[in-house]
Structure formats: structure tokens, C-alpha cells
Amino acid sequence: MTMKPTAVLDTFAEHLATVDLPLPVDGAEQARGQVTSARSQLADHVVPRLESLDAPLLVVIGGSTGAGKSTLVNALVGETASRSGAIRPTTRRPVLLHNPADEPWFTGTRILPGLARVRAGGEAGGRGATTGAVSDTAIAGGSVPGGPAPVARPGPDEEAAGDVHPATSLELSAQARVPQGLALLDAPDIDSVAAGNRELARQLLRAADLWLFVTTANRYADAVPWEVLRTAAERDVRVDVVMNRIPDREGVSEELATDLREMLERHGIDVTHLFLVHETELDEQGMLPPAEIAELQQHFSALAADAGGRGRIARRTLAGAIAGLAGSAREIASHARAQEAERQRLRDEALAAFTGARERIDEALGDGSLLRGEVLARWQDVVGTGEFFRGVENLVSRVRDRIGLAISGRPAPSVAAEQALGTGLVHVVIDESARGAERADASWRATPAGRYLAEGRDLSRIPEGYREQVSTAIRAWQGDVLELVRSEGADRRTKARLLSLGVNAVGVALMVVVFASTAFVPTGLEVGAGAATAVVGQKLLETIFGEEAVRRMARVARERLSSRLDALVADRSGPFLDLLDELGDHGSADLLEADADALDQLAGTIREDA
Structure with missing residues (x-):
């Protein structure tokens, strides 16, 4: 009898569920965090990707507070699909933008099963689809893997300015300008003032097939993003980088790009594409000039058209994630032995x-x-x-x-x-x-x-x-x-x-x-x-x-x-x-x-x- 492809993962998940690290010995708290991360990564990305290698490529857009992630996402789809603003944290609930034809891949619990689904209001791809507006035909509840995810309507915790509660839902926004075969996920800030949002951002990054890291000309050397970038490198995740808000002066783009590439190389991070976005005035709708994102848009269009390329990216990231889980398994095993030794x-x-x-x-x-x-x-x-x-x-x-x-x-x-x-x-x-x-x-x-x-x-x-x-x-x-x-x-x-x-x-x-x-x-x-x-x-x-x-x-x-x-x-x-x-x-x-x-x-x- 042929073994189910995910049998190894299922066995690992069963063993993780029985791991007990209650004693306060050195490293126990970190090990408990590793158990939680491994379980969420299995459910959020590894198992569903292995079962559906032809599913749309999930591009998670992450970065520091105020890096302009939401503004970039809105420019890519041509409308305000992800809320941004001056209040921190700016992105409170993650927004997943997908082509209308790819909707069945995301309405159920195939990926990120722990987040309830919320559908943005308005016609798919039309103007006026606003974040937080839930349609009357919101996704019906259920928690069976592969079936509909539970509905979550935005509550006061998620809408209040200055909210520090981690989001419990994922907003789905169907956008015709997102090419079929790709999905863009605007994640919370990796250095958010809210600890729950920081962890959610890392959870979403662990679910990514490709990570689009957004930074700015004056913050690209910050410590927190580099810590997360190193984690991505260890997992062999495909990383593309956007340097935003580059002063529009002669020679500045080249100088900053060179410095950033050297930093990436020193840290052992292989970045396939580096996109440069200049500091510029937004229009009355808060949009970047189309020329500033043209290269990035073309890149995504080309990727969407290349099924083989998407498959290679998905497999490379999946293999890296599974190898990373193997490393986590050994570290957790070491901590389990430390617990057993302390018990004895x-x-x-x-x-x-x-x-x-x-x-x-x-x-x-x-x-x-x-x-x-x-x-x-x-x-x-x-x-x-x-x-x-x-x-x-x-x-x-x-x-x-x-x-x-x-x-x-x-x-x-x-x-x-x-x-x-x-x-x-x-x-x-x-x-x-x-x-x-x-x-x-x-x-x-x-x-x-x-x-x-x-x-x-x-x-x-x-x-x-x-x-x-x-x-x-x-x-x-x-x-x-x-x-x-x-x-x-x-x-x-x-x-x-x-x-x-x-x-x-x-x-x-x-x-x-x-x-x-x-x-x-x-x-x-x-x-x-x-x-x-x-x-x-x-x-x-x-x-x-x-x-x-x-x-x-x-x-x-x-x-x-x-x-x-x-x-x-x-x-x-x-x-x-x-x-x-x-x-x-x-x-x-x-x-x-x-x-x-x-x-x-x-x-x-x-x-x-x-």
C-alpha cells in the first residue's frame, strides 16, 4: 500500500501533541515556543502545501512598522484593499488578496486554519471594497479541514485605534488585478508594539511560499527585520526585497541598493530580486504613481504566468520548511531529554x-x-x-x-x-x-x-x-x-x-x-x-x-x-x-x-x- 505523502508530517504532529515540557529548566520556555511554532507551521503551510502543490503561491508581504506595506499592496491592486495609517500598529488584521478564480483555495481551512475568514464587502475587483466591511453573504462557519472556515465579524478590539490585541481573523479580498496563481497577504508589523501581532506576523511568514520583505531607506539596517530575515534564510525561504521611500536624488538608489545587497550577502541571505521605490507624493486616493511599482507588478505577472517557476519556488520553500522542522524536532527532543533528566x-x-x-x-x-x-x-x-x-x-x-x-x-x-x-x-x-x-x-x-x-x-x-x-x-x-x-x-x-x-x-x-x-x-x-x-x-x-x-x-x-x-x-x-x-x-x-x-x-x- 502506498504511504500517504503527509504520513511523516501526521506522525510528527501526533508526537508534538504529546510533548510535555512543564518543568522550569534552562530553555524550557523557548522549547515550548518551538512546539507551538512547529504545530502551527505544519497546519498553516507544510501539510496543505504538500497536499496541494498546484495551489496558488502565497506571497506574504512583511516588514517593519510604517514601512509602507499596505500602501504598496493597495498600489498593486489599484484600490484601498488594506488599511494603513499613522496609528500603530497600522495593520491590525491580515488581509489576503486573491484572484476571484482562486477563491476556493482560501475560503476553507486549507491554510491558516486558526484564523476565521472575513470577506471584504463590494464586488470582487471593484472600487470601494473596504477593509473591515463584511458582506451579508459572509463565509459560513465550520472547522473541518478543507471546509469553510468560521465567520468572524470585526469587533471593537480590531477596529479600535491603538488596538493591542492580536487579530483572530483573516480578511479575504477578491481582486481581479491580482494575477491568477498568486495571492498576496498583507501581514502585521514584525516589530509591532503589540506582542500578539508580532507573533502573528511570524506565524504568517512561516506560512509563506515567498516572502516579500518591505523596508525603507532609513530603516533597512534595523535589528528586528534582520533577525527575521536570518530565520527565512535558515528555512531556505525565497525572499524578495522592496526598499521603499528612497530619496529621489541622483545616485542615492544605487548607493543604498549596493549597501543593502552587501548586508544581505554578509548575513548569508540570498535575495533573488531587489525592488526600489522612490519617495513620492501619493494621489488623492493614497496611491503610489504606477511607474514606481511597475517593475514589481511585472515580476508578479511573469511569476503567475510561469507555472513551473511557481512550483519550484513552492517546493524549495516547502523542503526548507520541512528541514527546519527536522531541526526543531531535534532541539525539542533535546529539551525533552533535559526534562526527563530533571524528573529523574x-x-x-x-x-x-x-x-x-x-x-x-x-x-x-x-x-x-x-x-x-x-x-x-x-x-x-x-x-x-x-x-x-x-x-x-x-x-x-x-x-x-x-x-x-x-x-x-x-x-x-x-x-x-x-x-x-x-x-x-x-x-x-x-x-x-x-x-x-x-x-x-x-x-x-x-x-x-x-x-x-x-x-x-x-x-x-x-x-x-x-x-x-x-x-x-x-x-x-x-x-x-x-x-x-x-x-x-x-x-x-x-x-x-x-x-x-x-x-x-x-x-x-x-x-x-x-x-x-x-x-x-x-x-x-x-x-x-x-x-x-x-x-x-x-x-x-x-x-x-x-x-x-x-x-x-x-x-x-x-x-x-x-x-x-x-x-x-x-x-x-x-x-x-x-x-x-x-x-x-x-x-x-x-x-x-x-x-x-x-x-x-x-x-x-x-x-x-x-
Whole structure:
């Protein structure tokens, strides 16, 4: 099956639509602008031109404020078709002048689909067709590509003097004096005081097959036009230049023309034609003398008559535009990679903070911290009760004597010890998770991208319900330990010993063993007591279940505890990671780089055709 000519462009457009560059890293704002420009250029010029290589050549007339673009356009068609004046910006809404026979090419959304169409009033080609007058048979609305464009009637924003709002419509003016096969588009000033109009002017220039740049004898060296001219040169757009308002003195035209050509050559801008228009009096209708524009008019007539020449210009500009899009694709891909790298850096910072929290929890479990204070007191209650040491007293009597008997009258000491262990572990988890969140939040807020994500959020705050979530998880683990003890003590002999001591008491002993690190070195009386109680628990379990079984039970209990602790800490890191996951699609850089290669290949094919 033959591939559609625009398939490469369609794929590129789809990938551009998914590009997400939200983080404020270096160049991100510029890259977002490149995405917008590339999408508009595809829709405004590249796709419609590739689909309709025989469509009229679009000549966009652009230049600086007050260069006389509209006056020049009016002179070419012999009537006031484009408004001009002293108020800046002078051209507020772009005007597209076309031969009546070419009207179907422009009434729909084939090019510049984002601009609604407005039809100038009066008979096509007749006198009195004035800018801004909308006929009663204005173009019917619709937004289907290739179909009618939406109607827009001029509103107060576009008509008010000194308007600074960018135009949202394109005025169509059918003019018999515009030769068939050409269309002239009078664009807003490229250095307009209105930022929206400046961007619109550049958008229209990106839609041009040929750019007619209008400047004046005293402004042709201005910086802004040369910046735009360089962009045109990079895209290999065909550029013709009009130098307007040249003083009518001997030798001035030649001198200025020579200087301008040298400047163009220094900037690497290949201009095919340079037209010189002298400063002269306008007639009562504001028209230039016909002789001043005769050369330009003849040039357009000859171009309109040369279908092959128009085709070569259209293909050359199209190939340049597509090659330019390939360059943009690579630059956007580079910025997409920068975004991905920044996302990964922020993710690594958050994970490192919570990995540290998780490690500190393990340290607290293994360094005897949980076997002090209330936990130690409750454990001593357990090991100091007579029923606990029935049958194993000879093994632990010396340790029991050092620890001391439990205070009499306390009910269910094993349950109290279990609760004390659970409470201590809950506190450790919450405290260390909070420290992890504070560190992650601080590291994020140290960079612009992190501050952007953390803006308006208190990521270090303990979420509502997290304390209960931790308590529930720890109680569940303690239930796992008791079930492990029951399961291991299922045979008759072991079961008898287990029942004589109590499942809870033996379960607490296993919890103590899990919390006691094999590398534990006691320092101080209280810690030493904690170490001794861990030894008591170990000996007790080995007496009941055997050494191998105790090692297996301790390993399983540690693994289950570790799994639950991992989940608790991971849940606390969730708000940070969720913000990163919400940033959107990943992997767009690879797609865009593949698009760039395909676009380069397409541009080369079109150049060969040209």
C-alpha cells in the first residue's frame, strides 16, 4: 500500500501533541515556543502545501512598522484593499488578496486554519471594497479541514485605534488585478508594539511560499527585520526585497541598493530580486504613481504566468520548511531529554530521602533502641513471671536473677510487652518517615523545578490517617508472628510446651529476637539488660522449637516486617512520586529524533523534485 505523502508530517504532529515540557529548566520556555511554532507551521503551510502543490503561491508581504506595506499592496491592486495609517500598529488584521478564480483555495481551512475568514464587502475587483466591511453573504462557519472556515465579524478590539490585541481573523479580498496563481497577504508589523501581532506576523511568514520583505531607506539596517530575515534564510525561504521611500536624488538608489545587497550577502541571505521605490507624493486616493511599482507588478505577472517557476519556488520553500522542522524536532527532543533528566533527578532525591528513612528504621530495630524504656520494663515483666520459666528455669536462671522479678499484680504481662513493642515501632516509623519527607521537601525546594512541583503544597506534613495506617500494619505484623508461632508449634510435643508458656509470651520472645541485632554490643546498664533479655528470648525459643527452627522463624518474621515497613515508607513517598508521574508522557525524545530523520528524508525528496 502506498504511504500517504503527509504520513511523516501526521506522525510528527501526533508526537508534538504529546510533548510535555512543564518543568522550569534552562530553555524550557523557548522549547515550548518551538512546539507551538512547529504545530502551527505544519497546519498553516507544510501539510496543505504538500497536499496541494498546484495551489496558488502565497506571497506574504512583511516588514517593519510604517514601512509602507499596505500602501504598496493597495498600489498593486489599484484600490484601498488594506488599511494603513499613522496609528500603530497600522495593520491590525491580515488581509489576503486573491484572484476571484482562486477563491476556493482560501475560503476553507486549507491554510491558516486558526484564523476565521472575513470577506471584504463590494464586488470582487471593484472600487470601494473596504477593509473591515463584511458582506451579508459572509463565509459560513465550520472547522473541518478543507471546509469553510468560521465567520468572524470585526469587533471593537480590531477596529479600535491603538488596538493591542492580536487579530483572530483573516480578511479575504477578491481582486481581479491580482494575477491568477498568486495571492498576496498583507501581514502585521514584525516589530509591532503589540506582542500578539508580532507573533502573528511570524506565524504568517512561516506560512509563506515567498516572502516579500518591505523596508525603507532609513530603516533597512534595523535589528528586528534582520533577525527575521536570518530565520527565512535558515528555512531556505525565497525572499524578495522592496526598499521603499528612497530619496529621489541622483545616485542615492544605487548607493543604498549596493549597501543593502552587501548586508544581505554578509548575513548569508540570498535575495533573488531587489525592488526600489522612490519617495513620492501619493494621489488623492493614497496611491503610489504606477511607474514606481511597475517593475514589481511585472515580476508578479511573469511569476503567475510561469507555472513551473511557481512550483519550484513552492517546493524549495516547502523542503526548507520541512528541514527546519527536522531541526526543531531535534532541539525539542533535546529539551525533552533535559526534562526527563530533571524528573529523574527529583525522583532520585525523593527516593534517597525515604531510603535513608527506611535505613534508619532498620538501625533502630537492630541497635537495641526498641528494647529500652517501656519495652524493657514490660519484657522484664514477662521473663520475671514464674509461669514463663517453667521447664526452662535451669537455662535462664542467672539471667532472670540479674533482670529481676516482674512487679506483682500486673495482668497479662506478655500482652503489655507486645503492645509496648508495637507502640515503640510505630513511633520509630512515623518519626523517621517524617524526617524523610522533610529532607525530600527541602531538597526539592532548593531547585526551580522542585519548587515548581512543591508550590502550594506541604509535602512534609504527615498525612491524615497515616498514624493509624502504621499502627494497623504493625498490629498485622504482630499477628503474623503469633500465627508463625502457632504454626511452628503444631506438633504434639512442641504444642504442649507452647501452651504451657502461652502463645503471646513466646511470640513476644520472637519479636525481641527479630529486633535484636546479632552485632549488638551492649553499653550501659539499661542496654546491657536489653541485650540479656534478647539472649533469654533466643534461648527460650531454641528450647521450645530447636535452633534451626528459630533461625527460620526469625528470618520469616524479619522478611514480613521488612515488607510491611517497605510499604509504609513507600506510601509516605507517594505524594512526591505522584507529582512526578502526573507530569505526563515519557519517551517523546526518541520519537522526535526518529521524526527528525524522517523529515530530513522527506525534505531531500522534495528538493530532488524541485
